[in-house]
Each structure stands twice: as structure tokens, then as C-alpha cells.
Amino acid sequence: METIETAIRFAAALLLAPLLPGIINRVKALFAGRRGRPTLQLYYDLAKLIRKVPVYSRTTTWVFKAGPIAGLSAVVCALGALPFGGRPGPLAFEGDFLLIIGLLAFARFMTMLAALDTGSAFEGMGASREAQFAVFAEPAFFLALAALSRVTGEGSLAGMFLSLNPDSWRAAAPVLALVTAALFIVMLAENCRVPADDPDTHLELTMIHEVMVLDHGGPELAYILYGASLKLWLFAALIAAAVLPRHSGSWLYDAAFFLAAMGGIAAAVGVVESVLARLRMLKVPYMLMGGLIFAALALLFQTGR
Amino acid sequence: MLFFSLSFIVLVASAFLALAAGGSGSRARIIGAGGALLGSALGLIAVVKVLFLTGAETYAAWSAFAVPMGRLSLSLDPLSAFFLLPVYLLTAFAAVYGAEYLGAGGGRRAGAAWCCFNLLTASMALVFASANAVLFMLAWEAMAVSSFLLVAYDHHKEQARRAAWIYLVAGGAGALALLFLFSLLGASAETLDFPAFARPEGAAASAAFLAALLGFGLKAGVVPLHVWLPEAHPAAPSHVSAVMSGVMIKTGVYGLIRTMGWLAPWDGWWGPALLLAGLASGLVGVIFALAQHDLKRLLAYSSVENIGIILMGLGLGVTASYAGSTTVAGLCFGGALLHALNHSLFKGLLFMGAGAVMRATGTGELEALGGLSKKMPRTALYFLAGAAAISGLPPFNGFISEFLIFLGSFGALRGPEAPALWSVAVLLALAAIGGLAGACFARAYGAVFLGEPRSSRCRAAADCGTPMLAGLALPAAACLFIGLFPSSVAGPAAAAVSSAFGAAYGDAFLAAAALPLAYVSAGALALVALLALAAALRAFLLRGKVPAAGPTWDCGYAAPTARMQYGASSFAQPLTDFFRPLLRTAGRHAPPDGYFPRGSDFHTEAGAVFYNNFYAPAALMLRRAAYRFSWLQHGRLQFYILYIIAALLALLLWKL
Numbered sequence: 001m002e003t004i005e006t007a008i009r010f011a012a013a014l015l016l017a018p019l020l021p022g023i024i025n026r027v028k029a030l031f032a033g034r035r036g037r038p039t040l041q042l043y044y045d046l047a048k049l050i051r052k053v054p055v056y057s058r059t060t061t062w063v064f065k066a067g068p069i070a071g072l073s074a075v076v077c078a079l080g081a082l083p084f085g086g087r088p089g090p091l092a093f094e095g096d097f098l099l100i101i102g103l104l105a106f107a108r109f110m111t112m113l114a115a116l117d118t119g120s121a122f123e124g125m126g127a128s129r130e131a132q133f134a135v136f137a138e139p140a141f142f143l144a145l146a147a148l149s150r151v152t153g154e155g156s157l158a159g160m161f162l163s164l165n166p167d168s169w170r171a172a173a174p175v176l177a178l179v180t181a182a183l184f185i186v187m188l189a190e191n192c193r194v195p196a197d198d199p200d201t202h203l204e205l206t207m208i209h210e211v212m213v214l215d216h217g218g219p220e221l222a223y224i225l226y227g228a229s230l231k232l233w234l235f236a237a238l239i240a241a242a243v244l245p246r247h248s249g250s251w252l253y254d255a256a257f258f259l260a261a262m263g264g265i266a267a268a269v270g271v272v273e274s275v276l277a278r279l280r281m282l283k284v285p286y287m288l289m290g291g292l293i294f295a296a297l298a299l300l301f302q303t304g305r
Numbered sequence: 306m307l308f309f310s311l312s313f314i315v316l317v318a319s320a321f322l323a324l325a326a327g328g329s330g331s332r333a334r335i336i337g338a339g340g341a342l343l344g345s346a347l348g349l350i351a352v353v354k355v356l357f358l359t360g361a362e363t364y365a366a367w368s369a370f371a372v373p374m375g376r377l378s379l380s381l382d383p384l385s386a387f388f389l390l391p392v393y394l395l396t397a398f399a400a401v402y403g404a405e406y407l408g409a410g411g412g413r414r415a416g417a418a419w420c421c422f423n424l425l426t427a428s429m430a431l432v433f434a435s436a437n438a439v440l441f442m443l444a445w446e447a448m449a450v451s452s453f454l455l456v457a458y459d460h461h462k463e464q465a466r467r468a469a470w471i472y473l474v475a476g477g478a479g480a481l482a483l484l485f486l487f488s489l490l491g492a493s494a495e496t497l498d499f500p501a502f503a504r505p506e507g508a509a510a511s512a513a514f515l516a517a518l519l520g521f522g523l524k525a526g527v528v529p530l531h532v533w534l535p536e537a538h539p540a541a542p543s544h545v546s547a548v549m550s551g552v553m554i555k556t557g558v559y560g561l562i563r564t565m566g567w568l569a570p571w572d573g574w575w576g577p578a579l580l581l582a583g584l585a586s587g588l589v590g591v592i593f594a595l596a597q598h599d600l601k602r603l604l605a606y607s608s609v610e611n612i613g614i615i616l617m618g619l620g621l622g623v624t625a626s627y628a629g630s631t632t633v634a635g636l637c638f639g640g641a642l643l644h645a646l647n648h649s650l651f652k653g654l655l656f657m658g659a660g661a662v663m664r665a666t667g668t669g670e671l672e673a674l675g676g677l678s679k680k681m682p683r684t685a686l687y688f689l690a691g692a693a694a695i696s697g698l699p700p701f702n703g704f705i706s707e708f709l710i711f712l713g714s715f716g717a718l719r720g721p722e723a724p725a726l727w728s729v730a731v732l733l734a735l736a737a738i739g740g741l742a743g744a745c746f747a748r749a750y751g752a753v754f755l756g757e758p759r760s761s762r763c764r765a766a767a768d769c770g771t772p773m774l775a776g777l778a779l780p781a782a783a784c785l786f787i788g789l790f791p792s793s794v795a796g797p798a799a800a801a802v803s804s805a806f807g808a809a810y811g812d813a814f815l816a817a818a819a820l821p822l823a824y825v826s827a828g829a830l831a832l833v834a835l836l837a838l839a840a841a842l843r844a845f846l847l848r849g850k851v852p853a854a855g856p857t858w859d860c861g862y863a864a865p866t867a868r869m870q871y872g873a874s875s876f877a878q879p880l881t882d883f884f885r886p887l888l889r890t891a892g893r894h895a896p897p898d899g900y901f902p903r904g905s906d907f908h909t910e911a912g913a914v915f916y917n918n919f920y921a922p923a924a925l926m927l928r929r930a931a932y933r934f935s936w937l938q939h940g941r942l943q944f945y946i947l948y949i950i951a952a953l954l955a956l957l958l959w960k961l
Contacts, residue, residue: 053850057857059757061678063689069843073835077828091831093824094817095712099699102708103832106698109743113689116751116871118857119676124871127751131744132879139736146718146732153719155712204860215858219846223839285883299729303722 005251009084014076016259017233018042018226020266024193027270042229046222054218059119067114068216068223074107075230081157082237085258087251088158096156097145100234101138104190107227108134115212122204126211129281133196133208136288137189143295144182148242150302151175157238164245178298180243184268185291187235191228193269195279196287206281236265306362309381309434312348312393313427315340320423323416330415334404337419341400341426345393348430352393355386356797372439375497380436387642387801388433388552388559391649394783395551396426402657402776403544405769406664418458422545425451425553432556438487438497445483445556449476452553455545456537468533468540475523475533482520483560489513490567502567510568514575517564518582525557527616528586531609532916535593538608539601539669543660544776546601550608551653555645558615562642565623566805573627580620580727584734587613589887591741595748596881596888596911598873600659600669603749604652607695610738611648615641618710621731625717625724626810633716633724635814638802640709643794647702647787651694654780658688661773662753665766671749671873676758680766685754687777692746694784697739700829702787708825709818711735716817741880748876757867789829791822874909881911889914 022039029036038044056064078100080091091099112130115123149155151172152163169176189196192209204211213224240261248254279287319340326332355362362381370377381389403422407415428451431444453476457469490513491497493505504510519530526534534554538546561579565571590610597603618641626634661684662677663669678685694701710731717728758764768774787794795818803811859865874881881888888911895906 050846053847053852055853055855058854059676059857061682061685061755063678063755065843069836069839073832073839077832077835080831081828091824091828093821095708095715095821096824098708098711098715099825099828102697102699102704103828105696105739105743106693106832109693109696109698109747112747113750113755116747116876117678117755119756119867119870120857120859120865121869121871122860124751124756124876127747128871128876128879131740131747131876132883135737135740135744135880138740139733142732142736143729146715146729149715150718150725155715155719218852219843223843303725 005087006090009087009255010080010090012255013079013082013084013233013237014230016262017229018046020232020236020262021229023263023266024270024273027267028274031271031274042225046226049217049222049225050219052218054216054220057118057215060117060215064114064117064215065220067110067117068213068220068227070110071107072223072227072230074103074110075227075234078103079230079234082234083158083161083241084237085251085255086162086241086245087254088156088162092156092158094155096158100157101141104231105134105138107231111212111224114216118215120215122207122211123214125205126208129208130212133189133284133288136285136292137186140182140288140291140295141186141190143292143299144179144186147175147179147182147295147298147302150299151179157241161241161245164242166245168245172302175298175302176242178294178301180239182291182295182298183235183239183242185287185294187232187239188269188272189284189288189291191232191235194273195276196284198278201278232266233262236262239265306351306379306381308347308351308354309379309430312344312346312351313430315347316344316423316427316430319344320420320427323423324420326416330408333416333419334407337416337423338400338404341396341419341423344423344426345397345400348389348393349397351381352386352389355381356383356390356800372437372497374491374495375437375439377440378436378498379431379434379440380499381434382804383797383800384559384562384804385433387646387797388555389430390797391555391646392426392429392433392552395548395649395653395780398653398776398779399544399548399657401779402547402660402773403542405772406544406657406660407542414458418455418542421451421454422548425455425545425548429553429556433559436499438491438499441499442480442483442487446480448553448556449473449480452537452541452545452549455549456541458542458545459540462540465540468536471533472537475530479520479523482516482523486513486516486520486564489516499563499567504568504570511572513564514568514572514578517561518578521557521560521564522582523557525554525561525612525616526586526609527557527582527612528589528609529915529919531586531590532913532920534609535602535605535913538605538656539599543601543656543663546604546660547653547656550605550656551649554608554612555649558612558645561616562619562805565619569806571623571627576620576622576624576627577727578620579616579623580731583613583616583618583620584730585613586610587617587734587738589613591738591745592880592884592887593911595741595745595877596884596890598671598910600662600671600674600749600753601656603671603745604655604659607742607745608648608652610742611644611652611695614707614710614735614738615644615648617641617731617734618644618713621710621714621717621724621727622810624727625713625720626806628721628724630717630720630724631809632813632817633713633720634806635802635810635812636709636713636716636817638806638810639795639798639814639818640706640713642801643709643798644703644706646794646798647694647706647784650780650783650787651691651701651703654687654691654777654784655695657773657776657780658684658691661769661777662766664769666760666762668760668762671752673760674753674758674763675756675760675867675870676754676763677766678754680758680763681754681768683768683774684777687774687781688754689750690781690784692750694788696743696746698743699825700785700788700832702784702791705788705791705822705825707735707739708821712818712821744877744880748873751876752873756870759867759870759872789826789833791826792819795819795822881909887914888912
């Protein structure tokens with residue numbers, strides 16, 4: 001029974017993830033007074049892309065094709081360690097978040113190599129920026145998790161999130177609020193959302209993530225888009241578990257609550273994208289350092305408590 | 306112990322036979338490489354016996370050779386065996402590789418090179434196995450001299466001669482600190498045999514710790530004592546660079562660990578001191594690696610970084626153990642030791658890969674390479690494994706050891722106050738180092754293997770022969786194996802931790818790491834399965850379809866050239882700009898001028914900051930001071946003999 005439940009939760013994450021970008025786009029359309037794309041647009045895009053025949057640059061090698069494959073597999077593998085609706089994932093263990101971070105770094109590394117494989121100056125530029133932002137995002141992410149780990153006294157994601165409950169907000173509100181803020185900033189940067197990057201930008205010179213995948217098409221592009229939505233799901237799930245801890249006896253109720261929280265976080269991203277302009281490229285590290293400082297403050301409050 | 310002695314004899318004998326065969330390059334190659342292979346195989350038997358079967362072994366046959374205050378004795382405990390494992394593995398890989406790399410030509414020079422190579426391995430093995438300070442220092446100096454000769458292999462190049470001199474001076478300075486260390490320990494133990502060493506009374510303990518940090522830190526390349534490393538390692542032939550960077554600098558780590566074992570119980574500030582030295586090495590190493598334009602120099606700086614990671618693990622472990630957290634300390638010690646093993650494998654692989662690239666193209670200049678994954682596909686594949694492993698990415702071995710140190714620091718975070726604060730520093734530094742190392746090796750791999758070739762030599766390149774490829778494939782396979790099945794090395798690491806610091810730490814390490822490592826192993830295997838699945842799905846989706854081929858989309862630009870690619874310097878520019886105050890990048894920039902510019906020029910170079918700002922002025926001062934005493938050195942033999950007699954008389958009077 002336990003195995004089947006875990007499998008259902010895992011499958012739900014895989015199936016529902018492309019919904020998040022749809023929700024973000026609905027919110028953005030609402031703010032702009034447009035009708036906007038259908039909520040299920042990403043599903044349509046994926047269905048179309050897997051039927052297409054790609055074009056490969058003559059400069060590229062197998063690394064170019066391996067990039068999307070590695071990117072998607074690593075994120076799927078990372079999802080295995082992620083708790084879903086207050087229940088641990090199949091790969092939950094002491095230090096599971098380290099595996100998640102390692103897998104995400106592997107995905108990033110292979111994506112950068114695939115970009116460099118095209119020999120295009122623009123894609124090299126994107127890879128260079130991605131590498132730069134990772135240097136600032138990773139410490140912020142680690143420190144946010146460190147604060148959570150110290151608050152809860154647990155060493156695994158499942159343990160941390162299972163021991164969080166509405167009472168922990170009463171006891172340690174500043175710490176959890178700061179951690180949430182730090183995680184939110186890291187999520188925006190890691191998932192190439194405004195204000196770090198603009199997924200809808202149209203000028204190659206200003207792109208970061210989008211420019212790295214300019215040459216990909218067909219099934220490879222589908223892998224990349226799907227992988228990106230799974231990565232967004234992963235970060236949103238971390239925040240959902242930290243912000244809205246609810247553990248009742250019924251896992252159905254918990255799952256429904258968790259999904260509502262995920263929708264809320266996607267809507268929050270949509271609001272941020274609608275009301276904020278994109279930062280200048282040179283300012284992005286400062287934003288990430290802001291996240292780092294939030295996380296450091298959370299840790300300080302926690303040690304001071 | 307029999308196999309260890311046999312291995313030693315084979316290595317030394319083949320070294321001198323290779324030298325004797327000097328006239329013929331091919332005979333020297335067969336004797337030298339064959340002897341190194343046989344010696345390593347015999348040595349591996351001894352190591353495996355100690356690590357997996359019997360436990361510690363001591364050897365008394367040499368005890369007949371008494372020296373003042375002790376006997377020349379050997380011992381192989383799990384700590385020695387754990388460090389000997391990469392010595393023999395990498396020597397075997399490098400010997401296979403070197404047999405092709407050095408070529409059959411070269412005559413007397415090839416014979417000398419093989420002689421020094423085998424002597425280097427033999428002396429390293431002796432360093433790890435000796436149980437007496439005199440024997441240790443003899444082996445230590447033999448190691449320094451043989452590697453000095455190999456650094457000077459290309460002595461017709463001015464740069465290699467300079468590197469060799471810097472290396473020799475650094476080695477001498479380190480040995481001086483070690484003599485001080487051993488006289489402190491020997492004076493308090495009244496013997497120079499290792500088993501009798503214990504913590505000296507009072508301030509002498511701290512003095513011994515500092516002497517060890519200086520002497521062993523110099524060999525390991527700890528910042529700011531690292532200046533010789535980026536000069537010397539790139540100058541040697543590539544398979545020697547692999548052995549020097551992969552295992553020789555680990556003798557410093559080994560010495561430090563041994564000394565910490567003798568000096569227990571530790572003082573409160575030793576852990577933070579080690580940790581800070583590691584932090585500085587890790588960050589400075591990776592930042593400088595990111596700014597290098599030469600592939601082998603980049604790899605040498607990255608060795609400084611990895612030594613930093615090892616020392617951070619050790620330092621946090623010592624700090625945690627001072628506060629009483631045995632589990633955290635065990636995890637940190639185990640992670641640090643495993644990182645020493647892992648670094649040997651992937652750094653050896655990367656240096657040999659760099660050698661293959663340089664042999665095929667004649668240059669290691671990142672801005673002159675590119676597109677080699679089409680010309681040298683197998684070299685590119687193995688180098689990619691090394692690059693991913695050194696960036697600490699799953700499913701490779703670099704991730705495993707960093708995971709353990711991270712696990713230790715998260716454990717410390719939930720424990721008592723003092724180690725918790727230090728663990729935050731370690732977490733931040735390790736996270737930043739991870740990001741920077743990923744950037745550094747994506748840049749290096751991209752500049753060398755991906756995109757279009759940037760020079761005509763790259764267009765004509767081809768994969769090297771089977772021996773060199775085997776020398777790359779074997780360490781790559783080892784990196785993947787440890788990454789997929791980390792539990793296989795956890796036992797030996799725990800045994801090494803036990804023999805270094807006490808059984809409590811080894812047991813705690815095994816207890817705390819076993820389950821997470823099993824899960825990490827499951828995760829890595831799942832990743833491999835998912836990769837295969839995703840690749841199969843892609844093949845299924847594309848079945849019967851013929852993908853079109855075209856040019857790279859360059860914003861619609863129709864005539865891109867290879868020179869328009871994003872180069873290595875451009876890739877690193879945002880980060881090198883950020884760290885400009887540290888790097889002191891010197892630049893020359895002649896921008897395009899006027900409406901019809903003739904040409905423009907842009908050139909940057911990361912300076913040797915530590916050398917130029919500290920060591921060069923210090924050396925100059927020392928030379929000026931020494932000049933005042935030059936009247937003592939006049940070349941008249943009778944006066945020199947007088948000095949000796951005077952010194953002997955003074956010693957005699959002092960002793961009376």
C-alpha cells in the first residue's frame with residue numbers, strides 16, 4: 001500500500017508539473033488584461049514538439065543531444081527525494097537535499113556544455129551567465145536549508161518538513177519567514193523567472209536560460225521545457241512545505257492542501273512577474289546575495305533563540 | 306609486508322635498469338613502464354591485504370639497520386594503505402599512458418625519465434610506509450629530488466628551469482620545518498620511532514602543530530604556501546604531473562593526519578586553524594583556476610582547491626571532536642580521506658587528458674583550442690567524466706566525498722554552538738566552491754572540446770593510441786565506479802580513520818555514513834537508469850525520422866567564424882571581474898579606433914599575486930641579507946674544514 005501511494009504521488013508530480021507555468025501565465029494575463037494562453041498550453045506544446053523532427057547544427061556533437069537528456073533525467077531523479085504533501089518521497093534519507101542539489105548541478109553542467117557545443121557566441125554568453133548566477137544561488141540555497149535543518153533538528157527533507165507544523169510558525173515565525181523569502185529568491189533565479197531572467201524575452205543578448213537552448217528543437221526542446229516545469233515544481237514544493245505545513249491523518253486532505261499551496265505559489269510568481277521589471281544583468285548577483293543574507297539572518301535568529 | 310618489499314625492490318631495480326638501458330629509448334621504456342606496472346601490481350596486493358583482509362602489518366626485517374634514536378622500520382596500517390592505494394593505482398595508469406606519451410625515442414633522456422618516475426613512486430611508497438622519522442625524511446627527500454628532476458625534464462625551456470628551482474626551494478623550506486617538527490617530537494619521546502611519538506609538554510605541542518602545518522602544508526600546496534605548485538606541476542611531462550598532483554601532494558595531507566594523531570588531545574584552536582587554511586586554499590585555488598588560460602596551470606590551481614576541501618573536512622572534524630561530537634568528526638574525517646582518494650583518480654585522469662590534448666595539438670592554451678570532441682572523441686568522453694567528477698557532480702566520485710563533508714557540517718549545525726558556527730563557514734565555502742568549480746570545468750571543457758576549432762593545429766588533431774586511451778579510461782571507470790557504489794570504499798576509509806584518530810571515529814563514520822551512502826548509490830543508479838530511459842525514449846520518438854543538418858543559429862548571422870565563439874576568457878569574465886581585487890588581473894586593451902579601425906587587441910592575465918607581492922620581495926630581502934655573509938663563502942677548503950671542526954668542538958663542549 002505504502003509503495004502504491006508513493007508511486008501515485010510521484011506520478012502526480014510528473015503529470016501536474018506542466019500546469020504551473022500555465023497558472024503563472026494566466027495570472028500574468030489577468031494582470032495585463034489579456035485573454036492569455038490556455039492554462040494547458042505547455043501540454044499542447046509538449047505534444048507538438050515530440051512529433052517534430054529536430055535540426056542539428058553541423059558544429060554539434062553528442063554532447064548537444066546529451067544535454068536535454070541529462071537535464072530531464074536529473075530533475076526526475078531529484079523529484080524522487082522530494083516530499084509530496086507532507087509524505088516522504090521514495091528517496092528520502094539523511095542528507096537527501098544534498099543529492100537534490102547535486103543532481104540539479106549536474107543538470108546545469110550538462111545544459112551549459114550543450115550550449116557551448118553549438119559554438120554560438122550567444123549560447124556561450126548564456127552559459128557563462130548561468131555559471132555565474134549558480135555561484136551565488138547555491139550558497140543561498142544551502143544556507144536556507146541549513147536554517148531549516150537547525151530549526152527542526154532534522155537532517156533530511158522529509159524529516160524537516162514532517163516536523164514543521166503551524167505551531168512552528170508561532171514559535172519561530174521570523175526564521176521561517178526569512179527562509180521562505182530566501183527560498184523564493186533562489187526559486188526565481190534557478191527557474192529563470194523575472195526579475196532574474198525573463199522566460200518571454202525576445203532579444204538573444206539579454207537572455208540567460210532561453211539562449212542556452214536556442215538551437216534545440218523537437219523532442220530535445222520538449223525534454224528541456226518539461227524538465228524546466230519539473231524544476232519549478234521542485235522548488236515550489238520546497239516552499240509549500242515550509243510555508244504551509246499541514247499534517248492531518250488523511251493523506252488525501254494533505255495532498256489537496258499541498259496542491260492548493262502549489263497553485264498559490266505559482267500565482268505568487270505570476271504576481272511578481274507582473275509587478276516587477278526585470279533586473280539589469282549586473283544586479284542579479286545582488287538579488288541572490290539578498291537571498292543569502294535572508295538565509296544568514298534566519299540562521300542567526302535561530303542560533304540566538 | 307612481503308609484497309610491499311617486493312614491490313619496492315622491483316621499482317628501484319627497474320629504475321636503475323632503465324637508466325642503464327639509456328642508450329636505447331625503447332628498451333628503457335619497456336623496463337621502466339613494465340617495472341612500474343609490476344611494482345604497482347605487487348604493491349596493490351599488499352594494500353588490499355591490509356585494507357580488506359588482515360589489518361595492520363609491521364615489518365621488522367629492516368630493524369637491523371639501527372639509526373641514532375631508533376630503527377629503520379616499516380609498518381603498513383590501514384591509514385598508510387589507504388594512501389598507498391592511489392599511489393599504486395595512479396602509477397600503473399600513468400605508466401601505461403607514459404609508455405606512449407614519452408615515446409620510444411629520447412635515448413638517454415627517456416631512460417633518466419623512467420628512472421626518476423619509478424624512483425618517485427618507490428620513495429612515495431616508502432614515505433607512506435615508514436615508521437621512523439629518519440627513514441621518513443630520507444624517503445621524503447628522495448621523493449623531492451626525483452620529482453625535481455622530472456619537473457626539469459624539459460630543461461631547454463627557460464620556464465621549466467625556473468619552475469624546477471622554485472620547486473627545489475619550496476621542498477627545502479618544507480623539509481626544514483619537518484626537521485623541526487621531528488626534533489620536537491623526538492625530544493619528548495626520546496626516540497624517533499613513530500609508534501612512540503606522543504603529544505609534547507606545554508607550548509611545544511602548538512609549536513609542533515604549526516611546524517607540521519608549515520612543512521606538510523608546503524608539500525600539499527596550502528594557500529599561501531602554494532606558489533610552487535602551479536609552476537612545477539604543469540612543467541613536468543603529463544603523466545608525471547598526474548602522479549605529482551594526484552598523489553604526491555597527498556603526502557602532505559598524510560603527514561598532517563599522522564601528526565594530528567600523535568598530537569592528540571588537540572588544542573581548541575587547531576581545528577579552526579586547519580579549517581581556515583582549507584577555506585583559503587579552496588576559494589583561492591578555484592578562483593585562480595577559473596582565471597587561467599593554460600589547461601595544465603588550471604588543473605594545478607584546482608589541486609590547491611581540492612587540498613582546501615580536504616583540509617576543511619579535517620579542520621571541521623577536529624573542531625567537532627574538540628566539542629565532543631564524535632559522529633560529526635567521523636563523517637568529516639571520512640569525507641576528507643575519501644576526497645584525497647577521489648582527487649587522485651580524477652586529477653590524474655584530467656592531467657593525462659590534458660597531456661593527450663597537448664600532444665595532439667601542440668598547445669594547452671585554452672584560446673587556441675576547441676572542437677576536439679569531434680577529432681578526439683574518446684579522449685573527450687573520458688575528460689568529461691573527470692570534469693564532472695571534479696565538479697562534485699553525481700553519479701561520479703567527487704560528489705561522494707563532498708556529500709560526506711556536507712553531511713558532517715549539517716550534523717555539526719544541529720549540535721553545540723562553536724562547531725555549528727564553523728560549519729556554516731564550511732557550508733558556504735563548499736557551496737561557493739562547488740559553483741565555481743562547475744563554472745571552471747564547464748569553461749575548460751567547452752573551450753577545449755566543444756564548438757569549432759580555434760586554430761589549424763586543432764583541425765588536424767586525432768585521438769592518441771591505445772595505451773594512452775587506456776591510461777585515461779581506467780581512472781574514468783574508477784571515478785564512475787566509486788560514484789555508483791560508494792559503499793565499496795566506505796569500509797577502507799573507516800579503517801583508515803580508525804587507525805589515524807581512534808576506533809571511535811571510524812565506527813561512528815561507518816554507522817553514520819552507511820545508510821546515506823546506500824541511498825546515494827541508489828540515487829546514482831536511478832540517475833543512470835533514467836538517462837538510459839530518456840535516451841531510449843528520444844530514439845523512439847525520432848524513429849524513422851531523419852534530422853536535418855544546418856548551421857548554428859547565430860541570431861540570423863550568416864557567416865560566423867570560429868573566432869566569434871565565446872572564448873574561455875569571455876566565459877569567465879563575469880566571475881573574474883567579481884573577484885578582481887583578489888586576482889589583480891592585468892590587462893592590455895587597444896580598442897578599435899575611428900570609423901575604419903585597423904585592428905584591436907585585448908589581452909588579460911591573472912597575475913601570480915602571492916609570488917609577486919610576497920615571495921619575490923621576501924626572496925630579494927633574504928638574498929641581500931645573505932650577501933652580507935658572503936665573505937664566509939670564499940672557496941678555500943682548509944677554512945671550510947676549520948668550520949666543521951669548530952662546529953664539532955662546539956657541539957662536544959655543549960654536550961659536556
